Amino acid sequence: MYLYSNIIGTFVFNQNFQIREKVIFTEKDILSNNEQLSKNEPTDAEKVFMDRFKNIKNLRLEPDEKSIEKVNQVLIGYNEQYHSKNLLLTKLQVRASVSNDLLIIQASSSVQELSKSINLLSKRLREWYSYLLPEVENMIEDNLHFADRISKDEYDRLVRDFNVDITMGSKLSKDDREAIISLANAILQLDKQKQLKERYLETLMKENCPNITEVAGYLTGAKLLTLAGSLRNMVLMPASTIQLLGAEKALFRHMVTKSRSPKHGIIIEHPLLQRVGREDKGKAARALADKILLAAKVDFFKGQFIGERLRKEVEAKFK
Amino acid sequence: MYLYSNIIGTFVFNQNFQIREKVIFTEKDILSNNEQLSKNEPTDAEKVFMDRFKNIKNLRLEPDEKSIEKVNQVLIGYNEQYHSKNLLLTKLQVRASVSNDLLIIQASSSVQELSKSINLLSKRLREWYSYLLPEVENMIEDNLHFADRISKDEYDRLVRDFNVDITMGSKLSKDDREAIISLANAILQLDKQKQLKERYLETLMKENCPNITEVAGYLTGAKLLTLAGSLRNMVLMPASTIQLLGAEKALFRHMVTKSRSPKHGIIIEHPLLQRVGREDKGKAARALADKILLAAKVDFFKGQFIGERLRKEVEAKFK
Numbered sequence: 033m034y035l036y037s038n039i040i041g042t043f044v045f046n047q048n049f050q051i052r053e054k055v056i057f058t059e060k061d062i063l064s065n066n067e068q069l070s071k072n073e074p075t076d077a078e079k080v081f082m083d084r085f086k087n088i089k090n091l092r093l094e095p096d097e098k099s100i101e102k103v104n105q106v107l108i109g110y111n112e113q114y115h116s117k118n119l120l121l122t123k124l125q126v127r128a129s130v131s132n133d134l135l136i137i138q139a140s141s142s143v144q145e146l147s148k149s150i151n152l153l154s155k156r157l158r159e160w161y162s163y164l165l166p167e168v169e170n171m172i173e174d175n176l177h178f179a180d181r182i183s184k185d186e187y188d189r190l191v192r193d194f195n196v197d198i199t200m201g202s203k204l205s206k207d208d209r210e211a212i213i214s215l216a217n218a219i220l221q222l223d224k225q226k227q228l229k230e231r232y233l234e235t236l237m238k239e240n241c242p243n244i245t246e247v248a249g250y251l252t253g254a255k256l257l258t259l260a261g262s263l264r265n266m267v268l269m270p271a272s273t274i275q276l277l278g279a280e281k282a283l284f285r286h287m288v289t290k291s292r293s294p295k296h297g298i299i300i301e302h303p304l305l306q307r308v309g310r311e312d313k314g315k316a317a318r319a320l321a322d323k324i325l326l327a328a329k330v331d332f333f334k335g336q337f338i339g340e341r342l343r344k345e346v347e348a349k350f351k
Numbered sequence: 352m353y354l355y356s357n358i359i360g361t362f363v364f365n366q367n368f369q370i371r372e373k374v375i376f377t378e379k380d381i382l383s384n385n386e387q388l389s390k391n392e393p394t395d396a397e398k399v400f401m402d403r404f405k406n407i408k409n410l411r412l413e414p415d416e417k418s419i420e421k422v423n424q425v426l427i428g429y430n431e432q433y434h435s436k437n438l439l440l441t442k443l444q445v446r447a448s449v450s451n452d453l454l455i456i457q458a459s460s461s462v463q464e465l466s467k468s469i470n471l472l473s474k475r476l477r478e479w480y481s482y483l484l485p486e487v488e489n490m491i492e493d494n495l496h497f498a499d500r501i502s503k504d505e506y507d508r509l510v511r512d513f514n515v516d517i518t519m520g521s522k523l524s525k526d527d528r529e530a531i532i533s534l535a536n537a538i539l540q541l542d543k544q545k546q547l548k549e550r551y552l553e554t555l556m557k558e559n560c561p562n563i564t565e566v567a568g569y570l571t572g573a574k575l576l577t578l579a580g581s582l583r584n585m586v587l588m589p590a591s592t593i594q595l596l597g598a599e600k601a602l603f604r605h606m607v608t609k610s611r612s613p614k615h616g617i618i619i620e621h622p623l624l625q626r627v628g629r630e631d632k633g634k635a636a637r638a639l640a641d642k643i644l645l646a647a648k649v650d651f652f653k654g655q656f657i658g659e660r661l662r663k664e665v666e667a668k669f670k
Binding site for chain 1: 378439442453454457458460461464465467468471472475478479482516517518519523526527530533534537540541544547548551554
């Protein structure tokens with residue numbers, strides 16, 4: 033007797049390869065059995081049979097070519113089920129393909145889109161509030177600080193704090209003021225959501241791309257990963273491409289109009305590049321891109337943490 | 352004796368136009384006195400003098416040319432104060448210029464920007480959620496309905512409601528799922544803010560532009576007003592310009608490349624234009640723009656409510 037399982041079910045054959053017993057998997061069974069089969073562990077049905085026929089030696093079929101052929105001949109009658117069950121397997125394989133770098137890309141994109149929304153609404157808030165107290169608008173540069181002060185509805189305190197002598201603003205009605213204040217609150221809410229997403233992104237990056245995170249920072253690193261499309265894509269890029277990720281428009285313009293070629297893409301957001309002088313920016317961007325590529329490779333192949341060494345090397349070069 | 356007030360203060364002159372008494376306005380005084388002066392009511396200081404000299408007839412100076420000249424000669428010594436006090440008056444005049452159509456423009460712009468943010472984040476939510484349960488994403492068309500279902504974190508119910516047999520999605524970790532759910536909640540929050548602003552805008556429009564509101568609807572009407580820049584600008588436009596407000600890009604393209612001229616701008620959002628057939632859209636847009644311009648004129652000059660008649664006329668034409 034032989035015990036044999038495939039995507040369709042578990043079968044017990046006699047010596048002449050005739051089916052003696054069988055358990056056809058339902059779609060639900062496949063979900064659990066697939067994992068067992070792929071790990072070469074007995075399926076649930078096999079366990080039951082192995083218990084029932086426990087005095088039979090070598091019950092499980094060793095898949096040599098000849099016996100597999102015979103099994104397949106017998107199971108030809110079940111061919112119709114292959115289609116539906118293979119579709120199911122494909123679905124299971126699609127499932128496995130949601131990797132962590134895709135989650136990083138979603139989180140990073142959402143941070144950027146939340147930023148964009150916050151900026152859009154903050155510009156509106158400034159314009160709108162300047163009807164009430166125009167003198168304060170350009171005294172508070174930071175959008176969130178501005179929204180925070182406005183949300184507190186402390187007109188008199190703002191007048192005092194910013195020494196507004198006689199305002200050029202209008203006394204608006206209560207409804208008009210409330211409309212402005214609630215917009216300020218909505219902006220603060222959006223910022224809270226952005227902070228949540230940043231914490232989540234930071235955790236994902238530290239877990240999955242610790243080396244990139246150490247060298248590029250989690251925000252810039254995640255943006256590079258997003259522009260590359262995946263960690264795998266990023267690893268396959270030359271460093272010069274990483275250096276220019278996010279400068280595609282300028283690069284294209286350069287190629288068409290022979291304008292000056294861009295020296296850096298969003299890598300420019302890195303604190304190191306903010307620090308070095310104008311004439312060194314191109315060189316520093318290139319050196320940094322080199323190290324980020326190395327870091328990405330280590331992260332992709334799950335190598336050891338060398339991020340700190342990489343970061344110190346590039347920092348030493350440009351201090 | 353004569354009593355005389357200007358931006359600098361209130362003065363009491365004797366018969367020979369020598370100053371006998373005076374009250375120089377502080378900046379704070381000007382705020383209250385300006386209104387009284389502009390209404391030709393006595394200032395606070397004048398009231399005090401009028402009380403003190405109540406037995407003197409014709410105390411207040413009737414401003415004939417000759418006496419004004421004399422007064423100005425005497426007051427030449429106060430010229431320095433003119434600059435600062437005139438600046439103050441300018442500020443007061445700027446104040447008065449925040450008219451209700453400016454508030455409408457802010458409210459309408461904020462509604463549009465909130466919409467834009469909601470759409471941006473909804474697209475992100477859909478892409479992100481499709482990692483978890485891709486089968487549901489294109490079953491729910493409405494972005495807010497989608498966010499609402501996701502925000503409730505009822506995976507199993509969604510699987511049941513949409514007959515998802517075996518999902519192609521992945522079982523994400525709790526943190527991953529929470530990141531998605533909180534984004535859905537942020538979208539719903541933004542929509543609440545948008546609804547608040549819509550109610551506020553509707554109130555403003557009904558109060559200040561009842562005729563436009565009746566003919567164009569408060570949202571489309573406010574958008575037209577925003578594109579025009581002010582109610583005054585709108586009233587000065589030909590109807591054909593109102594018809595094309597919001598189609599500036601297409602109009603410019605038409606002029607440069609001789610592509611077909613646009614037939615309508617954002618007026619196309621009006622339910623009437625949604626209803627008429629393709630070949631009638633241009634004509635209907637023109638007729639509607641005519642009526643909206645009429646409505647705007649009545650609103651600008653604070654005429655009587657004729658909106659309902661205008662609306663019925665244009666509806667009768669295209670039913």
